[in-house]
Amino acid sequence: MSKLLIENTSDWRSASKYILGLPEIRFVGVINDMGNLVLGEYKKGIVPIAEVDQYKMCMEHALELFMKKDLDGTLGPLDYIVSKRKNVAIITIPVSDYLVLISAEPNAKIEPIIEEILQKLKMLNRP
Numbered sequence: 001m002s003k004l005l006i007e008n009t010s011d012w013r014s015a016s017k018y019i020l021g022l023p024e025i026r027f028v029g030v031i032n033d034m035g036n037l038v039l040g041e042y043k044k045g046i047v048p049i050a051e052v053d054q055y056k057m058c059m060e061h062a063l064e065l066f067m068k069k070d071l072d073g074t075l076g077p078l079d080y081i082v083s084k085r086k087n088v089a090i091i092t093i094p095v096s097d098y099l100v101l102i103s104a105e106p107n108a109k110i111e112p113i114i115e116e117i118l119q120k121l122k123m124l125n126r127p
Contacts, residue, residue: 012039015100018120020044024108026088031099035060040101049087049103079118082110095121 012030019028020043027048029040042048072078081092089110091102100121104113 015120016041019102019117022113022116024105024113025102026105027101027103029101031092031101033097037101038098080114082114084110091117093117093121 016028016039019025020041025043026046027040027042029037032038069077078094080094083090083092084106087106089104089106089108091104091110091114093100093102093114100117102117104110
């Protein structure tokens with residue numbers, strides 16, 4: 001995907017608002033290539049389960065997987081990563097040189113959520 005989504009603030013606001021409007025979504029953010037959370041917000045009324053520093057462990061893991069592109073030629077590029085825990089599901093989607101980090105309720109049906117998010121990101125990326 002193009003860098004447009006992340007570097008264009010209005011695109012980011014549109015995508016973020018849309019993603020946060022989906023049922024079961026708690027948080028959406030963007031991680032840069034250094035593993036830092038550069039943008040992010042919680043759904044209105046959501047109380048964070050973890051501090052941002054605790055999410056950093058998930059971000060580092062996702063970033064490590066994102067950076068390992070050794071298998072892209074054989075298996076194809078990485079579409080997304082899901083980490084399900086007792087209290088939260090964490091979805092990581094690579095977009096250009098960034099990762100979109102999304103947390104959802106642990107009982108959320110992840111696949112339909114991911115498909116909807118990917119469709120939205122593709123729509124924003126159209127010229």
